[in-house]
Amino acid sequence: MKKKMRADDLIRSGLNRGQRALSEYESKKLLGLYGIPVTREKLSHSADEAVSVADGLGFPVVLKACSAELMHKSERGCIELNLRSKGDVREAYGRIIQGVDLELEGVLVQEMVPGQRELVVGLNRDSQFGPCVMLGIGGIMTEVFQDTVFRIAPLDTIEAKDMAEELRFKTILGAFRGQKPVDMDMLCHTLIAVGQIGLELETVSELDINPMIITPEGRVIAADALVVLRRDVK
Amino acid sequence: MESIEASPLYPIANPKSIALFGASNNASSMGTSLLDSVLDLGFEGEIYPIHLKENQVQNLKAYRSVLDLPKVPDLALIVLPTRLVSETMDACGRKGIKHAIVISGGFKEVGGNGVKLEKDLIAVAKKHGIRYLGPNCIGVANPRQKLNTTFMTLEGGPGFIGMASQSGSFVTQMFTYLSDCALGFSTAFSVGNEANIDIVDCMEYLGACADTKVIALYIEGIRRGRAFVEMARSIVPKKPIVAFYIGGSEAGSRAGLSHTGALAGPDRLYEGIFRQSGIIRARSIMELFDYCWVLGSLPMSTGRRVLIQTHSGGPGAEAADACGRAGLELPSLSPETIKRLRPLMPQTGSISNPLDFTFGKNLTDYFSEIPKALLEEKNADYLLFYFFTPSRRLKRMLRQAGVAPDHIPEQTAKLVDFQSDAILRLIKTHDKPFVGYTFQSVTDPLLRRLVERGVPIFQGPERAALAIEAAYQYTCLRDKILASASQSFQPSAHLPA
Numbered sequence: 001m002k003k004k005m006r007a008d009d010l011i012r013s014g015l016n017r018g019q020r021a022l023s024e025y026e027s028k029k030l031l032g033l034y035g036i037p038v039t040r041e042k043l044s045h046s047a048d049e050a051v052s053v054a055d056g057l058g059f060p061v062v063l064k065a066c067s068a069e070l071m072h073k074s075e076r077g078c079i080e081l082n083l084r085s086k087g088d089v090r091e092a093y094g095r096i097i098q099g100v101d102l103e104l105e106g107v108l109v110q111e112m113v114p115g116q117r118e119l120v121v122g123l124n125r126d127s128q129f130g131p132c133v134m135l136g137i138g139g140i141m142t143e144v145f146q147d148t149v150f151r152i153a154p155l156d157t158i159e160a161k162d163m164a165e166e167l168r169f170k171t172i173l174g175a176f177r178g179q180k181p182v183d184m185d186m187l188c189h190t191l192i193a194v195g196q197i198g199l200e201l202e203t204v205s206e207l208d209i210n211p212m213i214i215t216p217e218g219r220v221i222a223a224d225a226l227v228v229l230r231r232d233v234k
Numbered sequence: 235m236e237s238i239e240a241s242p243l244y245p246i247a248n249p250k251s252i253a254l255f256g257a258s259n260n261a262s263s264m265g266t267s268l269l270d271s272v273l274d275l276g277f278e279g280e281i282y283p284i285h286l287k288e289n290q291v292q293n294l295k296a297y298r299s300v301l302d303l304p305k306v307p308d309l310a311l312i313v314l315p316t317r318l319v320s321e322t323m324d325a326c327g328r329k330g331i332k333h334a335i336v337i338s339g340g341f342k343e344v345g346g347n348g349v350k351l352e353k354d355l356i357a358v359a360k361k362h363g364i365r366y367l368g369p370n371c372i373g374v375a376n377p378r379q380k381l382n383t384t385f386m387t388l389e390g391g392p393g394f395i396g397m398a399s400q401s402g403s404f405v406t407q408m409f410t411y412l413s414d415c416a417l418g419f420s421t422a423f424s425v426g427n428e429a430n431i432d433i434v435d436c437m438e439y440l441g442a443c444a445d446t447k448v449i450a451l452y453i454e455g456i457r458r459g460r461a462f463v464e465m466a467r468s469i470v471p472k473k474p475i476v477a478f479y480i481g482g483s484e485a486g487s488r489a490g491l492s493h494t495g496a497l498a499g500p501d502r503l504y505e506g507i508f509r510q511s512g513i514i515r516a517r518s519i520m521e522l523f524d525y526c527w528v529l530g531s532l533p534m535s536t537g538r539r540v541l542i543q544t545h546s547g548g549p550g551a552e553a554a555d556a557c558g559r560a561g562l563e564l565p566s567l568s569p570e571t572i573k574r575l576r577p578l579m580p581q582t583g584s585i586s587n588p589l590d591f592t593f594g595k596n597l598t599d600y601f602s603e604i605p606k607a608l609l610e611e612k613n614a615d616y617l618l619f620y621f622f623t624p625s626r627r628l629k630r631m632l633r634q635a636g637v638a639p640d641h642i643p644e645q646t647a648k649l650v651d652f653q654s655d656a657i658l659r660l661i662k663t664h665d666k667p668f669v670g671y672t673f674q675s676v677t678d679p680l681l682r683r684l685v686e687r688g689v690p691i692f693q694g695p696e697r698a699a700l701a702i703e704a705a706y707q708y709t710c711l712r713d714k715i716l717a718s719a720s721q722s723f724q725p726s727a728h729l730p731a
Contacts, residue, residue, distance in 0.1 A: 071492075122494025126503060129459035134494045148497050150506035152463060158718045159510060166509060206492040228492055 003033040004200050011203045015229060019068040023105050026068070027225040031209065034193040037186065038222040041110030047093040053109040054089045060112040063092045066105045071226055082112055113221050117172050117179070118211035120148070121190055121222075123198045125205060131198025133191055135163045137172065138211045145169065153195030160188035173214075180218035187220050205230040238442040242365035242431060245333040247376045247421050247439070249309035251280040253300055253331065255322050256313030256338075257291050258283075265313035266292070267385050268337065275382045282307060299325065306330045311373070311383055316340030319369065320354045327362025334359075335383055336368035342427050343370050356429050364430075371426025372402035375409075375419055378445060384424070393418025394530040395523070396446030398436030400425055404452045404519060414676065416686045417527060420445035434461045441469035447530040450522055451477040451513070453504075463511045467715050470512035474529045474708045477513050478522040479504050512711040514704050521700065527690045528701040529708060532667035536713075537615030538706040539565040540699075541608045542588035544620035545600065550588030553618055553671065553695035560699040562706070564588075565613045574607040587614075597623075602656040609664040616702055619657075621672040621691060625650060625679050647679070654683040661689065667705070671698040 007030050014022050022030065028038040040057055043066060044050035054061040065078035077099045080092035089109070096107055120138030125131055129152045136148030149166040151159055161184060164173055173182045190212070197204055206228040213223045238244055252272070256265025269292055272281065282303050283291035290296055297303055300310070300322075310326045312319055312334060319338050326334060341352035352369065359366060367373060373383030377392035386406035390413025399405050402424040412418050420443055423436045433451065440446045449469065456462045466475055481500050508515045514529075516522040540562045544550040554564055564587050567575070575585045578599045584590040589608065591600055608617050628646050637645055661668045670691035674681060681691055692698040 120493055122492060122497075124492070124494045124498045126459065126498070128456055129463075129503070129507060132498065132503060132506075134497065136497065142493055142497070146497065148502055149509075150498065150503045151510050152460065152507060156718055156721070158714055158721070162509065162714060163506070166506070206495045208492040208494050210493055226492055228495075 007033050007197075007201055008203070011201065011227075011229060014068065015203070015231065017068075019229065020231075021068050021071055021229055022227040023066050023068045023070070024064065024225060025066050025105065025108055027207075027227040028222060030197070030227055031193075031222055031225055034197055036190050036193050036209070036222055037220060038225070039110045039113055041108055043106035044093075044109050045106050047090045050093045050107055050109050051086045051089050054083065055086065057109065057111050060084045061089065062108075062110050062112050063089065063096060064108040064110070065096050065100045065102070066108040067100075067102050068105070069102055070100075071228075110223075113213045113215060113223050115179070115213040115215040117176060117182075117214035119187075119214065119220070120208065120210040121194055121212050122209065123153075123194050123204065123207035125198070126152075131195065133163075133195045133198065135167065135191060137167065137169050138209075142210060151191075151195075153198045155192050155195045157185075157188050157192070160191040163191060164188075179214075179216040182214050182220060183218045190220060190222075202233045203230050204228070235438055235442060238439065238444075241435070241439045241442065242333065243367075243423070243435060243439040245308045246335060246365075246367060246431075247374050247381070247423075248379050249279060249307070249333075249381070251282070251305065251307040251309070252277075253282045253284055253303060253307040253310045253326070254313075255284050255300075255310065258285055259288060259291060264337070264385070268311070268313055268383060269294075271382050271385060271387065275377070275380045275388050277380050277382075280307070300329045300331070301325060303329065308333060310334040311337065313337040316348070316351055320351065320358050323355060323358045323364065323366075324362070327358065327364055332362075332364055334364055334366035335371070335373045336366055336426070336429075337371060337373055337383070338368075339370040341369045341429070352427065352429055359430060366430050367423065368426040369429060371424040372406060374421065374423050375405060376421045377418060378420070389413045390416075390418045392420060392445065394420055394445065394447035395422075395450050395526045396420045396440030396443055396448070397422035397450045397452075398425060398433050398440065399423065399450075399452040400428075400433065400454045401452055402426070408519075408523070412523065415523070415527060415690075416688070417523065417530075420447075428457065432457060434458050434465050437462075437465050437469060437475070441465070441473065446473065448473060448526045449475040450526050451475065452519070452522070453477055453479045454481050456504075459507070463507060466511035466513050470708075470712055470715055471719075474712075475511075475513045476516055476522055476525045476529065476704070477508055478516045478519055479508070509711070512715045514707050514711065516704075521697075524692065524697050524701045525704040528667075528669065528705050531688045531690055532669070532705065533665055534705070534709055535615040535667050536706075536709045538703065539563045539614045540616045540618050540702060541565070541567075541611060541614045542618045542620070542695075543591070543600075543605060543608055544588055545591040545593075545622050546620075547590055549620050549622070549671075549673075549695070550590050553620070553699070554588050556695040556699040557618070557702075560696075560703040562616075562699060562703055565611075568611060568613050571607055571611045575604065578603050578607070598652075598656075601653045602660070605657070605660055605668075606664075609660060609666045609668070615666065615706075617666055617668050618695065618698055618702070619668060619670050620695075621670050621674060621681060623653070623680065624674045650680045650683065654680055654687075657684060657689070658687055667702075669698050669702055671695045 063080040118139030122134040131153040208226040209222045257269035283296045285296040382388040405422040582592040
């Protein structure tokens with residue numbers, strides 16, 4: 001149960017700092033502990049550092065303001081996508097620092113994951129049914145399509161596959177405009193792992209992975225994540 | 235549960251003796267009307283009315299106190315004013331009664347003091363170890379045991395539908411409706427406030443009940459969520475469960491901080507939970523019983539390929555459209571079947587799927603040789619059959635054929651018997667499920683005869699198509715659960731230890 005201990009540590013330090021949620025960076029660390037594929041990324045604290053991290057990751061990259069207070073970033077000008085050079089990164093870093101009036105944990109530099117297909121994977125807690133896993137069509141259109149399915153945790157592979165089968169727009173998971181079908185095993189493992197987080201970590205009240213990008217090769221990668229915490233559990 | 239007798243609901247659904255609280259000689263009281271229901275169906279066990287003043291209630295010897303009874307009855311039926319229920323339950327406990335139905339309302343469902351009264355009731359029952367249905371329910375109907383604790387007259391005979399309902403009306407108001415389709419309840423429970431026995435307990439009982447071929451649920455909200463899922467998954471491999479759920483009214487649920495929280499409205503959540511539980515979801519009460527009809531009376535087919543037989547283009551096209559929208563497949567006829575059908579079909583007919591007989595050479599073939607060929611088509615799983623001949627048309631045909639007027643009724647009856655017997659024989663000798671649809675009334679003698687012998691015949695193809703799809707869904711859900719059970723839970727290989 002090493003991963004649970006490390007996840008508990010991560011959450012405890014967040015709670016001790018008075019956070020209601022984990023930052024994106026912390027959230028993905030937690031997901032990574034449970035074997036969920038996440039973007040390669042690193043926090044930077046200066047433009048120089050951002051440039052050197054970007055250089056290490058390889059271009060293009062994404063820059064994001066990182067703070068536990070920033071739960072929904074896209075509306076607030078805190079994301080700079082598709083940065084193709086050191087100069088792009090330096091300028092974008094400046095815009096983020098100027099544009100955000102919050103104290104930041106840092107600026108997150110992450111690989112820009114290719115892929116037009118976006119899913120949402122999540123966890124919520126129902127008072128009667130306990131931890132429930134969600135799969136849906138994600139990205140900025142999540143609330144427009146409202147194509148989501150739920151299962152109570154734990155899930156096995158058969159049930160995880162059945163979730164995908166239940167989506168109205170499930171054709172998005174097949175071969176799509178020259179892109180490969182989704183790696184179903186990888187998607188199922190992610191759904192199962194999210195259920196496991198719900199069962200093992202009582203201090204996690206809700207969780208969003210949105211978007212969960214399907215790459216042209218069919219891999220799934222968590223490009224953004226939010227872990228909402230519960231303060232009332234000891 | 236080792237056997238059905240171990241269920242707390244067994245003595246409640248199969249009592250040999252009942253103590254009844256609330257019946258009197260006042261015809262307008264609820265308790266009196268309930269006693270009348272019990273007597274009306276001819277309950278064969280002992281009934282002990284308890285009344286403070288009367289010596290006789292409805293010609294039955296009455297007792298002043300439950301403690302005076304000559305024996306300990308299996309069941310207490312309580313239809314008293316709310317404030318008297320707890321003390322009555324206490325007296326039952328002192329007598330040694332272990333099972334009860336509390337019909338009385340005025341508890342948690344009204345809020346305020348009712349909440350406290352329900353807590354008192356729970357405490358008293360717990361002290362004596364009494365298991366009970368209710369409060370605020372209409373109890374149980376078990377036609378085979380001639381038991382009906384509801385106010386409504388139980389019409390129709392026993393059937394194969396086991397029901398557990400969070401609304402009493404979907405038990406009592408359905409008696410006639412089901413009886414018209416020659417359907418009925420094996421046992422139906424109204425669960426009321428579920429203070430003690432809940433819908434999960436009812437599912438366990440109905441899962442073990444040999445007379446129940448399919449379980450129908452009406453759900454407004456589930457309290458023991460995880461137990462519900464586990465119970466359903468343990469039953470579904472043996473028998474289908476269909477649920478009608480209404481509860482999406484708290485739209486948007488709570489405002490969560492996450493997308494997931496915001497999207498987790500109750501309707502979506504229940505949709506997934508039903509599927510995980512292996513439960514088929516119906517969208518209305520009529521659909522609920524349509525599904526039960528097909529699931530309880532037909533052999534299970536693992537496919538969804540449907541053949542349609544009609545005598546006319548319109549009903550065939552409509553049926554094909556309904557099947558398509560329901561997700562069913564319409565296979566082509568195999569060359570062998572086409573060869574068999576050719577000599578049976580008129581020139582104007584169409585030997586394809588839907589098969590269109592048009593105005594036929596020999597009407598007898600429509601009810602015998604043609605469906606026989608279709609039932610033996612190896613590329614199909616269901617036969618959806620259109621019934622078009624009402625008896626009035628038969629009468630006219632006979633008149634035109636020169637049959638003497640006074641012989642027409644007898645000849646019509648003979649024709650009806652011939653047609654229905656032909657169909658019944660085919661159904662009996664073939665494994666392929668047969669579903670009928672019609673725009674005639676099911677009171678038509680031909681249709682009535684078939685329906686009474688267990689053939690599902692729907693008003694319009696849409697209902698038939700949806701019911702067939704539900705039956706197909708059942709086999710998928712059942713197989714999914716069986717596959718899950720046979721493979722031990724394997725944590726993801728991608729996950730680090």
